[in-house]
Amino acid sequence: MPAAEVAVIGEDQAPERQSVPYRTAFEARLDFNESVARVREQIRVWLRQKRYDVERFDAGTPEIAHQVIALTASTTTAHGWQLRERRPDGVTWVSTAAVTQGKGRRQSWISLNVEPAAPPGVSLPAAAHPPRLIRLLLDAVDALDGETPLRSRAEVVAVAGVDDLLELVCAEDRRLPLVVAAAPHDVAFEDWRRDIDRLMQSLPGLASLFLLDPAAVSAFNAGIGETHWIGSASIRTYLPGVDPAIAEDALRHRVLSRRRIEAEPQRAGRVLAALPRQLAANSLPPAALRGLELSLRDFTRGTSERRASEDRLTALAEEVEMLNELLSTADDNERQMQAKLSRHTDELLDLTSDLEILRNDLERRDATIRALRQRLAALGRHADAYVPVEQPPPLPTSFSEVLDRLDSLAPFVVFTGDPAVALDLDEHPPHSNWAQLAWQALLALADYARAKRDGWSGGDFKQWCESPAEGGKAISIAKVARDESTSVRNNRRFAAERNLPVPRQIDRSGSVFMGAHIKLGTSATVSPRLHFHDASSIDQTIYVGYIGRHLSNTATSRS
Template identity: 25%
Template structure:
């Protein structure tokens, strides 16, 4: 099960009881798709039969939607309801949860969309808000999440109101992404296209982001206020819910106008924007007022007390778990510090590069290459699986990932660290490919991958024991069982048997326990293929050592 969308907001209606009742009626109308009188859904489950059309032939068919309602209350006067719908079609199960609770001072709303699939990979989901969100927001014009108001429609910002928008973007109280859509410098025969695009985005992200539109006059004022962090000439920028500050453009994703010029490209870029803000929404933690919806815990039978020996054993086990978590945390802090140092060095390098370009009269080149234009090698990968796909698409001239290399990625791709591991794996793949390219004449480098990384090239990998091993310990190599685990698949161009002993590996993460990803590779840059070959991408526990 994956959470695709999570909207949270608070309301301050004149009558909380009336608002609660209205929300329940809106849920009933939406869940049953009632066109006339709204049915009264009592607590408990029910099944609704709905009519659908199978596109593009518009063939009618029916689906069964399971609907359940549960009333909740606590001892302090808070009370509300939880409504859930679930329907399955073509191997995909969609679940929508609506939770509304009335407390002293107002109401709290939680809407969540979830999906389950019978297929593990290759499923492309249409992400966006459930339509019930529009109805619930219309019933509460004062809806807010922290310092951000929620709106269903795009908000046009005239030039005189640009300072207010900038103040909001720079506010530490802002809790929602703001998607700014700018008017093109010329309309190419369709002056309303950019506004329709903004409306499509706003409908899909209502509840989890707000959309603002800037006409040409407002674009000039906005650019004057934010400089390179602004949005202009038909482009779209997603301002993440962090205060906008100079030098942090990487936090606020930018989509250039030329990527939106045809229907297919526009659809892909809009999906990318919507997926990004919806994924961000799933990380929000509901406020304490919504704890009332937690699943009730059954009463504990205390008739049989634990013995002292059992208690001691439990304490030792919990202490061991605590020690492991603490070690994981310490390793994560060390990795963060190393990345911070690396980032500082890269920032310094960029600053010196910008100065050199300015002195050569090439200052425009610096900004033109600042953002991923969508036509070159992507900057990011949102999972290890995505990193593998991107490597096969973009790096195959220098890097070969064997079809059998990916192993047991389900736990890695669903981990809370999936995004970080995906980006780090992608960085590792790019480093291996850049090394192979350099070895084959793009610089004539004669050393090993470790030597190359130590020379601090732009795409290098950290040449530290915590991130890179060019060999395994003597104990592992002399142990027949452990060594056999490192005999990994490779192209028959490298070895006629289709496998070689691979000892060199990237440590994608030290923390993360047994799930921490590893990438084992074989350097054939001096061999017939002139490439680096990856024979394993998967969790650490599949490559045991003497400490495992």
């Protein structure tokens, strides 16, 4: 059997990458029957590319290769195809394509879902790229997200097309992200375009893709405004609901900088695809979902009818075997859905907890501000009480941005850890919340080290957060841990993971045990942490040796 279109995740990769299927839907301005015909033809091309028996598929015979079953289902308003590919490792890849009737006569929804199912104890793989079928479908029909086109390759925009692109960026009917890449002036456009095509290879069907040529970049930035602009050789992901008139809205629309793209293009590609994949999987309209939710009975009913003229006993035995296989796969799917639900619940509880802490902090700060204003007013300094203050720069929304800003904290905070481990966090849905807390913690560490240089002697970093010097930045003390538990310190493997790099003037071995850490999140699957060593009494510096998912302990093990 030809290999399925997958790349198995290694043990060192985050398991959450497995949890999001490739799922998308788009509109076609075609009548239902024409859409069915076009999708069916592209499925035939896809199966032929996989070297499966297309003649058996055309005849309605379910088994089109060894351990490969193709099923069809149809109602008056929906038509679906399902391919189940069993691999030798026990994983079954389930690909479902469907067409459903839209509201108008010449409107159809085309949807595609690809995900693995596996019995307990078998690790799930993850699709390295979108299935080849989505590219075939996007090339076969004029696919639309509202009025925004979806293409298998990014569309180049010249100056004359900038106004149309701006309308699409701000369109109210978009469900999916719109990704814009801005060409640099110092690189040949076609060379840059090849690099961007590789970077965007995981995005077809999940986002609308556009490339601004060098002359169009300035025109686009002039039209979108200074808060929502895009830098040369950078990529920006515009989520639905863009409003350039609201400065704060810019924080939602993530920027992938040229520095990060050039430093780690493969990781940049994964980060670029992570959010669109999540949004596409969770934003299918009800009409498109109807096609993907055709029941097991719908997919198998036609099989019985087609086999009625075959040898009855043989047909029944084969059908029982096939149904048992499908039921087993359905059980695996149900277990996976329960695991996903549990993970999402953990993430929701984590974010809810963080939100409660932040609201309490904001309430205390608001109360302090009101009290201070009242005191100034009572002293006859009413104007001083309400004079506007200088606004701080916006918080970063990714760990890529956090790493890019770290140099600004030197010499008080120095990062000695592995940037790749920190950047892995950007591939998880709550990454923005974690990155903002990480930056606030780093600012607080810098203020603490600076204050110690200037003579503050109130204790360690946790005590600083309880009672910072005047004007100093602090974070919630609930987020700060002075050390690891005894069980972690006494476990050789756990302790070794926390033996993190420092300059040799701090320790001749080049590393120290960093038990002190800051909790960036509490989700059961990731629980990111920031580990640091306080050397402020030696060289006025805090060394951050690790930013990443929770290191191993008695509750979480990587073995």
